[in-house]
Amino acid sequence: MTRKDPSGGLLVSPIRNGTVIDHITAGEALNVLRILGITGSTRECLSIATNVESKRLGKKDIVKIENRELRTEEVDRIALIAPHARINIIRDYHVAEKKGVEIPKVLKGVVRCPNPGCITNTNEPVASTFEVLDKGLHCLYCDWLIKNDIASHII
Amino acid sequence: MYHIISIRDFERSDLDYLLDRAEEFDTLGYRSRALEDKLAALLFFEPSTRTRMSFATAMARLGGRWISVDSVEASSIVKGETLADTIRVLSSYADTIVLRHPKEGAARLASEFATVPVINAGDGAGQHPSQTLLDLYTIRQSMPIDGIDVGLLGDLRYGRTAHSLALALSLYGVTLHTIAPGGLEMPANITLELRERGTEVIEHADVEEVIRDLDVLYVTRIQRERFPDSASYYNVASSYRITPDLLTGVRENLMILHPLPRAGEIDPAVDRTPYARYFEQAKNGVPVRMALLHEVMK
Ligand SMILES: Nc1ncnc2c1ncn2[C@@H]1O[C@H](COP(=O)(O)OP(=O)(O)OP(=O)(O)O)[C@@H](O)[C@H]1O
Ligand SMILES: [Mg+2]
Ligand SMILES: [Zn+2]
Numbered sequence A: 001m002t003r004k005d006p007s008g009g010l011l012v013s014p015i016r017n018g019t020v021i022d023h024i025t026a027g028e029a030l031n032v033l034r035i036l037g038i039t040g041s042t043r044e045c046l047s048i049a050t051n052v053e054s055k056r057l058g059k060k061d062i063v064k065i066e067n068r069e070l071r072t073e074e075v076d077r078i079a080l081i082a083p084h085a086r087i088n089i090i091r092d093y094h095v096a097e098k099k100g101v102e103i104p105k106v107l108k109g110v111v112r113c114p115n116p117g118c119i120t121n122t123n124e125p126v127a128s129t130f131e132v133l134d135k136g137l138h139c140l141y142c143d144w145l146i147k148n149d150i151a152s153h154i155i
Numbered sequence B: 001m002y003h004i005i006s007i008r009d010f011e012r013s014d015l016d017y018l019l020d021r022a023e024e025f026d027t028l029g030y031r032s033r034a035l036e037d038k039l040a041a042l043l044f045f046e047p048s049t050r051t052r053m054s055f056a057t058a059m060a061r062l063g064g065r066w067i068s069v070d071s072v073e074a075s076s077i078v079k080g081e082t083l084a085d086t087i088r089v090l091s092s093y094a095d096t097i098v099l100r101h102p103k104e105g106a107a108r109l110a111s112e113f114a115t116v117p118v119i120n121a122g123d124g125a126g127q128h129p130s131q132t133l134l135d136l137y138t139i140r141q142s143m144p145i146d147g148i149d150v151g152l153l154g155d156l157r158y159g160r161t162a163h164s165l166a167l168a169l170s171l172y173g174v175t176l177h178t179i180a181p182g183g184l185e186m187p188a189n190i191t192l193e194l195r196e197r198g199t200e201v202i203e204h205a206d207v208e209e210v211i212r213d214l215d216v217l218y219v220t221r222i223q224r225e226r227f228p229d230s231a232s233y234y235n236v237a238s239s240y241r242i243t244p245d246l247l248t249g250v251r252e253n254l255m256i257l258h259p260l261p262r263a264g265e266i267d268p269a270v271d272r273t274p275y276a277r278y279f280e281q282a283k284n285g286v287p288v289r290m291a292l293l294h295e296v297m298k
Helices: A029-035 A072-080 B012-027 B049-061 B071-078 B083-091 B108-112 B129-142 B158-172 B188-196 B230-239 B268-272 B278-283 B286-298
Strands: A018-025 A045-054 A058-066 A084-091 A094-101 A106-107 A129-133 A135-139 B037-042 B066-071 B095-102 B118-123 B149-153 B175-179 B199-204 B218-221 B254-258
Touching: A018 A029, A018 A072, A029 A045, A029 A072, A045 B108, A129 B175, B012 B129, B012 B158, B012 B286, B037 B071, B037 B083, B049 B066, B049 B095, B049 B118, B049 B268, B049 B286, B083 B095, B083 B108, B083 B188, B095 B108, B095 B286, B108 B118, B118 B129, B118 B286, B129 B254, B129 B278, B129 B286, B158 B175, B175 B286, B188 B199, B254 B278, B268 B286, B278 B286
Parallel strands: B037 B066, B037 B095, B095 B118, B149 B175, B149 B218, B175 B199, B218 B254
Antiparallel strands: A018 A058, A018 A084, A045 A058, A084 A094, A106 A129, A129 A135
8 A cells, every 4th residue: 555546545544344535625624524523522433634646636635434334415515515525335345335426405504604693593493504506505594695615604 | 384484485476466465455444354263473572663563453453363572571581592482382372473583584493483374574684575565565556566667775785675675576577776875785696686587677876867767766764873973874864865856857656665664765845745655655564464464374
């Protein structure tokens, strides 16, 4: 195993079971984990590689999560910041499933509404809810439109 | 269940239907017992005498009853309680909830927790659909709405009534003319949305340049707190003031509307001209709110 395996080979030790998120936009690995709700205080065993050489993207990030198979609804939300990500489900050291990510139509609890007057920024028991439009993210409560820098609004 | 939350939820046929129903109540001379056994809860977290009283009047005119919580009571009774909980409890008391709240999206949230219909009576800088319906109703009393020229004057940035009226008018193929002081222009998002809906939006530097081409002039309040000091407020406010002089040569059918209360935007001398229609507009709050209350509870 070498650092520059052009086939996108293993940078870190192989995992037996779990999920590999490959082809993450360079520099976004930590944001991807944040969106997935995986933080330092959760229990997953993680390896993260950032800014590795990639044929397709120039540079990319990779995240490997042991013993957890991420579901499609969970991973689709990362498409916001890593549209080219590929999800590889690893079973017994082999890639058992591979899929791309698709931006969902509605994002619940992923992005904080930038409007300070929005009801979702209070202690009410609701999650922020945005519909994904071509022109940006539209808050279904207050009609605010997030046009750019979506990553900075991620909860 | 039928909630009335945002003008964006309505298609043209829905609006026309509600306006027709309001007209029926109007021509009946308000004599109806249609909601005789019904109770509405008026839950107002912000002061609003006019809107609250017209909902109460509409309920009474339909033979129904109401319970009312004003802003002072609301903030002390529900201290620490979420709106969601308050709504769940009130749902078990009343047949519909009319809500005024300072936060945008509060009515949408309420509709998710209510087990009875919710009518949005204004949520912060957000939506105020019953106001928009009564604006449309007032226009329609004098002329078909289709294809007219409507001027929106004043604070188009924070003025929620102007936003929802503009969105509603976009369903009628009108041309919108916006006239706003620097810094208080219509937000780009809304202008974009209007244009996407196929509405022509033309910005004007001052009201004089466009007033002779208008069928409706909708004036909104310019609030003093939007300005750094009172001198700059008075400067702007005076240059946006509607006076009888300004009205020479306007279209015969021109109608001047204002959601009221007004500050100095319209010279009281304008009240005596045939163009002033804002008091009729205020009166129309009753049949329009009768139609809304009846529709959600019938
Ligand atoms: N057992 C494993 N443990 C850890 N990582 C693995 C394991 N198997 C594969 N991977 C990683 O998963 C990703 C996808 O593996 P795959 O063998 O499908 O490579 P590929 O053909 O380059 O795929 P792609 O076209 O998606 O880049 C690679 O980054 C690879 O390093
Ligand atoms: Mg590869
Ligand atoms: Zn919002």
